[in-house]
Amino acid sequence: MYDELIAPPRVLLGPGPSEANARVLKAMTTPMLGYLDTEFVHIMDDTVALLRRVFGTQNRLTLPVSGTGTAGMEAALANIIEPGDAVVVGINGYFGERIAEIARRCGGTVTTLHADWGTPLPAEKMAEAIAKTAPKLVALVHAETSTGILQPLEDIIQIAHEHDALFLADCVTSLGGQPVDLDARGIDIAYSCTQKCLAAPPGLSPISFSERAVAAIRHRKTPIQSFYLDMTLLENYWHGSARRYHHTVSMSLIYALREALRVVLEEGTYARYKRHENNARALLAGAKAIGLEPAAAEGYRAPMLTTLRIPEGIDDATIRKRLIEDYGIEIGAGLGIFAGKAWRIGLMGESSNERNVMLVLTALEKLLIAFGHAVEPGSAVHAAAQVYADR
Numbered sequence: 001m002y003d004e005l006i007a008p009p010r011v012l013l014g015p016g017p018s019e020a021n022a023r024v025l026k027a028m029t030t031p032m033l034g035y036l037d038t039e040f041v042h043i044m045d046d047t048v049a050l051l052r053r054v055f056g057t058q059n060r061l062t063l064p065v066s067g068t069g070t071a072g073m074e075a076a077l078a079n080i081i082e083p084g085d086a087v088v089v090g091i092n093g094y095f096g097e098r099i100a101e102i103a104r105r106c107g108g109t110v111t112t113l114h115a116d117w118g119t120p121l122p123a124e125k126m127a128e129a130i131a132k133t134a135p136k137l138v139a140l141v142h143a144e145t146s147t148g149i150l151q152p153l154e155d156i157i158q159i160a161h162e163h164d165a166l167f168l169a170d171c172v173t174s175l176g177g178q179p180v181d182l183d184a185r186g187i188d189i190a191y192s193c194t195q196k197c198l199a200a201p202p203g204l205s206p207i208s209f210s211e212r213a214v215a216a217i218r219h220r221k222t223p224i225q226s227f228y229l230d231m232t233l234l235e236n237y238w239h240g241s242a243r244r245y246h247h248t249v250s251m252s253l254i255y256a257l258r259e260a261l262r263v264v265l266e267e268g269t270y271a272r273y274k275r276h277e278n279n280a281r282a283l284l285a286g287a288k289a290i291g292l293e294p295a296a297a298e299g300y301r302a303p304m305l306t307t308l309r310i311p312e313g314i315d316d317a318t319i320r321k322r323l324i325e326d327y328g329i330e331i332g333a334g335l336g337i338f339a340g341k342a343w344r345i346g347l348m349g350e351s352s353n354e355r356n357v358m359l360v361l362t363a364l365e366k367l368l369i370a371f372g373h374a375v376e377p378g379s380a381v382h383a384a385a386q387v388y389a390d391r
């Protein structure tokens with residue numbers, strides 16, 4: 001016999017999943033409906049309408065793909081890229097690498113452009129590669145979860161469009177925590193996830209294609225290699241009057257996403273972005289006060305994910321283990337070249353609140369002192385409190 005499932009209480013301050021909103025978890029207990037039940041179709045329509053608002057788009061081809069953020073990445077690339085198509089991918093972290101890898105697997109001729117981890121991609125460098133290769137697609141990550149960089153997009157989008165390329169932004173970490181504004185910015189293809197700033201469980205990847213991107217899909221000469229992620233088939237299930245079965249979607253996850261999006265719009269997107277910014281500011285002030293320096297360049301820091309350099313003589317794994325064992329707090333390990341060198345503290349969605357900021361700072365300060373790091377006791381919380389007081 002196995003015991004009843006009991007998950008230990010955790011404060012989720014890693015790179016995702018974040019804490020799911022209570023209303024979202026409740027919505028998931030709603031009974032199943034048939035995948036073409038009229039009532040379920042209404043729920044799907046609501047979800048798409050809400051998604052368009054949070055994405056900031058009127059794009060018709062907007063829907064949640066079944067699968068996590070990587071499914072959205074695959075869907076975006078597999079539908080747009082045909083073998084031999086030129087693609088430019090900007091890489092300044094782990095997830096940019098993943099975009100390039102999938103683009104190659106789709107048969108794209110991929111030119112990669114690198115910037116140091118912890119810095120944004122310079123528009124001039126991207127411009128050179130775009131002018132040289134005349135790509136069909138230019139792709140990069142909006143909020144790089146491996147480094148905590150929030151990439152400025154406007155100039156690169158303009159350059160891509162001047163060269164008739166489509167522009168793709170990975171909004172897995174940014175959606176719901178910072179403006180993505182697809183239409184205002186001219187982003188042609190964007191995908192995200194549910195488990196970060198939308199505060200729902202993982203399992204769906206919201207995705208959106210502009211009319212130009214849809215035209216590129218319609219004018220393909222070769223079939224879309226993936227059946228499961230074929231947007232022309234998914235469109236027939238999600239949109240229009242004659243809904244056609246494609247695959248059995250997860251009702252529970254769609255209920256969850258619908259509720260999560262309602263919560264986002266009730267709070268107000270602007271208020272939500274501000275909340276993420278304020279809590280990140282307080283966290284960083286507290287972290288600096290105990291000698292934890294940010295790994296992402298100033299002026300480009302993503303408020304939902306703060307990377308902090310691990311001080312000399314402090315063991316990464318030991319501290320993270322103690323945070324879990326003593327406080328039930330999960331923070332993220334460094335990825336790629338940041339492994340063992342930086343921590344990633346996520347303040348995403350529900351997890352982005354003052355209580356969590358104070359808690360993680362208190363815990364980190366106490367552990368750093370315990371492991372011999374010279375820190376003035378109380379300085380982390382004091383610095384963070386100052387930020388909240390000045391707000």
Ligand SMILES: Cc1ncc(COP(=O)(O)O)c(C=O)c1O
Pocket residue numbers: 015016068069070071073095141143144145146170172173193202
């Ligand atoms: C920027 C970015 N892109 C893509 C992904 C992949 O998403 P998932 O792990 O949900 O498949 C992640 C995951 O953290 C991410 O942070």
